[in-house]
Amino acid sequence: MTRATEAATAIGILGTIYLALLFQWLPITLPPTIQEFILPVLPWWVLVTFGAYSLGNIGYHVMTFRDCPEAYDELQVQISQAQNDLRSKGIGL
Known part of the structure; x- marks a missing residue:
């Protein structure tokens, strides 16, 4: 598998698990705090974390960019x- 296929598969699986937990399709009982406050904002948290990284x-x-004296x-x-x-x-310069 290519790297893009692996990434798409992982995102698909995690997305399916997220939606199943969010809409309570799985017979798993989560504490109300997680169900009401954490799961709805989890995608935004992931997006902000990825952006910061x-x-x-x-x-x-950029800070550790190596100079090339030969170039x-x-x-x-x-x-x-x-x-x-x-x-x-x-043409005069």
């Missing part, structure tokens, strides 16, 4: 070559 992960990887040097050489080529064609 994603932003933190992106921020961390910098190569880019400087290419810029110099482009400037010389434009000067030889009569």
Whole structure:
């Protein structure tokens, strides 16, 4: 199975269990606090948690982005070559 198939399967199973608990389709008795206050807002909590994790992960990887001195040097050489080529064609820089 591909990773997308595994993710879709997991989301489908968890979604089915969530809906079964929310609409009391299973013969499981949950405490009223969980049934009335926690289950209805659980998808929003998951969404906010995923968003916070994603932003933190992106921020961390931007903060620890590794510089590439070789790429910098190569880019400087290419810029110099482009400037010389434009000067030889009569376009002054």
